[in-house]
Amino acid sequence: MDKTYLDARSALDGLLFDGMTIAAGGFGLCGIPENLINALLQAGTTNLNIIGNNAGVDDFGMGPLLKKHQVKRVIASYVGENQELERQTLAGKLDLQLIPQGTLTEKLRAGGAGIPAFYTRTARGTPLAEGKESRLFNGEEYVLEEAIHSDLSIIKAWKGDRLGNLVFRKTARNFNPTIATCGKTCVAEVEELVDVAALNPDSIHLPGIYVDRIFQGKHYEKRIEMRTLANQHSDAMHPARATMARRAAKELRHGFYVNLGIGIPTLVANYIPPDIDVILQSENGLLGIGPFPTEAQLDPDLINAGKQTITALPGASFFSSAESFAMIRGGHIDLSILGGMEVSMTGDLANWMVPGKMVKGPGGAMDLVSGVQRVVVLMEHCTKKGAPKIKERCDLPITGRQVVDLIITELCVFEVKKGVGLTLIELSPGVELQEIKAKTGCTFHLHPSLA
Numbered sequence: 476m477d478k479t480y481l482d483a484r485s486a487l488d489g490l491l492f493d494g495m496t497i498a499a500g501g502f503g504l505c506g507i508p509e510n511l512i513n514a515l516l517q518a519g520t521t522n523l524n525i526i527g528n529n530a531g532v533d534d535f536g537m538g539p540l541l542k543k544h545q546v547k548r549v550i551a552s553y554v555g556e557n558q559e560l561e562r563q564t565l566a567g568k569l570d571l572q573l574i575p576q577g578t579l580t581e582k583l584r585a586g587g588a589g590i591p592a593f594y595t596r597t598a599r600g601t602p603l604a605e606g607k608e609s610r611l612f613n614g615e616e617y618v619l620e621e622a623i624h625s626d627l628s629i630i631k632a633w634k635g636d637r638l639g640n641l642v643f644r645k646t647a648r649n650f651n652p653t654i655a656t657c658g659k660t661c662v663a664e665v666e667e668l669v670d671v672a673a674l675n676p677d678s679i680h681l682p683g684i685y686v687d688r689i690f691q692g693k694h695y696e697k698r699i700e701m702r703t704l705a706n707q708h709s710d711a712m713h714p715a716r717a718t719m720a721r722r723a724a725k726e727l728r729h730g731f732y733v734n735l736g737i738g739i740p741t742l743v744a745n746y747i748p749p750d751i752d753v754i755l756q757s758e759n760g761l762l763g764i765g766p767f768p769t770e771a772q773l774d775p776d777l778i779n780a781g782k783q784t785i786t787a788l789p790g791a792s793f794f795s796s797a798e799s800f801a802m803i804r805g806g807h808i809d810l811s812i813l814g815g816m817e818v819s820m821t822g823d824l825a826n827w828m829v830p831g832k833m834v835k836g837p838g839g840a841m842d843l844v845s846g847v848q849r850v851v852v853l854m855e856h857c858t859k860k861g862a863p864k865i866k867e868r869c870d871l872p873i874t875g876r877q878v879v880d881l882i883i884t885e886l887c888v889f890e891v892k893k894g895v896g897l898t899l900i901e902l903s904p905g906v907e908l909q910e911i912k913a914k915t916g917c918t919f920h921l922h923p924s925l926a
Contacts, residue, residue: 477637478683479668480690483514486662490627491515494547496524498583498623499537500630500654502759502796503529503556504699506647507536508631510664510692515629516540524548526583526625528576528650528796530557535698541569550623552576555835564834571834575603576758577800577842578620580653584797585622587656587685592621595804596845600876603837628658631692632681635665636672639686640679646759647700648680649796655685664692680795715885718903719853721746722883723812726851727753734758734803734843736813739853743812754790756808758839760799763791803839804846811847813840815854815882817869820917822879822891824852825871837874844875856884856914863916865889865897887911889919898922 480486497515501507515523516539523546530551531537540546541559548570554560563569574582575597585593594617598604608619630651633644641663643651655661668691720742727733727743729751735741747753756762802808817825824844827837844850857863865882882889888901897919899911908925 478639478687478689479637480688482690482693483510483664484517486664486688486690487511487514487518490660490662491518491520492626493520494522494524495520495626496526496624498526498625498628498654498657500628500649500651501527501529501536502646502649504531504536505697505759506631506643506649506651506700507531508629508662508664509695510690511629511631511662512537512540515545516543519543519545521545522547524550526550526623527654528552528579530554530560532556533559535696544568548572550574550579551836552579553836553838561834565831573603573828573836575837575841576796576839577804577846579623580650580796580800582620582623583650583653583657586624587653590622592619594619597804597842598837599845601841601874602872603841623657625654625658626660628654628656628661630655630661630663632663632665634667634669634674635663635686635689636669636674636683637689638671639663639683639689640674641665641681641683641686642674642678643680645793646757646761648793649759652681652795653797655681660687661685662688662690664690666692666695715855716742717745719883719885722888722901723851723853724748726810726812726849726881727751728809729753731809732756732762732802732807734808734811734839734847736811736840736843737838738814740812740814743853756799756802758796758799758803760794760796761791762794800839800842803842806846806848808843808847810849810851811843812851812853813843815852815864815879817864817866817871818852818854818879818882818891819869820865820867820891820896820919822877822893823869824850824874824879825869826852826874828872830872840874844878849880850878851881851883852879853883856886861914863914866916886914890922896920899925 525546530549550572564571578597599616599618604618609616632641634642663686716739723743724746731753733753734756754762815826879891886903886906890898890900899919900922
């Protein structure tokens with residue numbers, strides 16, 4: 476029953492073949508199987524089908540495999556940080572299949588659990604649901620998604636024993652447990668390999684039944700697994716964005732579970748009112764009480780040494796990405812604050828791609844807008860060329876239909892209600908109604924206080 480191997484190369488011996496499908500754990504560059512990816516690079520296996528939440532960056536993660544043209548197809552959720560992948564996709568040299576993040580982790584979980592398919596509300600009415608079977612449950616449309624299987628799963632954990640029992644570290648757990656289960660063979664690399672019985676059975680995150688081979692990695696860069704602090708405050712760098720974030724923070728209520736999207740929404744965490752507590756939820760597997768410590772309360776030297784982290788906050792918890800999206804799809808998140816490229820007058824949101832120009836992916840946005848209780852969008856009122864981003868209908872591929880409840884821009888605030896449309900409820904200081912009319916690409920109602 477000893478499943479240990481000397482290194483990544485020996486652990487992959489006899490498993491690789493051209494054209495195979497490999498599922499790889501990790502979220503962005505966090506918790507990725509660095510040694511196994513490097514061994515794949517050295518092995519030179521070609522025509523690979525790669526499955527994972529992300530595709531790394533140009534020079535790290537899956538990026539070097541793409542540069543060496545060892546990959547023919549990528550199935551992922553968000554690939555916006557990999558310029559090489561974008562180049563190859565737009566040039567027609569790489570087959571890219573984008574899947575919403577929560578749907579992807581559930582497809583992987585289903586593959587390992589013997590469930591051939593399942594229905595989900597995520598992506599309904601969007602281009603990613605086209606051609607798929609749908610069905611009504613309790614009057615709502617659900618899309619049928621099939622399970623994912625791989626020839627090989629490669630994952631990374633913090634600690635493991637010789638039977639393959641694994642313990643993950645904080646948000647480096649993410650996609651790793653679900654990816655471990657969906658492969659015909661699973662190879663795990665760990666930072667620390669221990670003897671059987673050295674791990675507390677009650678603390679095992681993934682039982683060894685899912686792991687076929689295990690080894691201790693020799694080197695880890697961990698490029699984004701250390702918390703750092705910015706030297707400049709966002710207010711000085713982007714005053715308009717800070718103003719939007721402050722306004723969005725007024726939508727928070729004591730006891731809310733809140734998910735903040737990347738970009739401007741992330742700044743909202745800086746302006747949580749001091750008299751309330753909210754629980755911030757992150758798709759990569761974290762719940763924690765906000766507001767978080769300020770720069771004055773944190774020691775950068777301790778943080779960079781790994782001795783002071785966000786995990787010291789009381790009430791924080793960590794879990795897999797599958798658990799994270801169960802919270803989201805199940806309606807347990809009170810509020811999601813997202814960025815947007817376009818919003819229609821009926822509350823349709825577009826924020827994940829520009830056909831023929833930009834390849835990013837939906838990430839968790841499609842799951843969020845279909846599962847949370849309330850959706851607030853933060854975005855600049857117009858594009859860099861001055862075109863309205865609030866319009867009669869979205870021209871870009873949509874993230875969700877009639878999902879937005881509130882739009883906050885640097886100029887104003889719109890409320891969105893089904894059957895009513897847009898209602899202008901606030902003007903930013905110094906902004907006149909005429910400017911809003913000129914820069915908004917659709918009609919809207921006026922709140923009585925502005926009439």
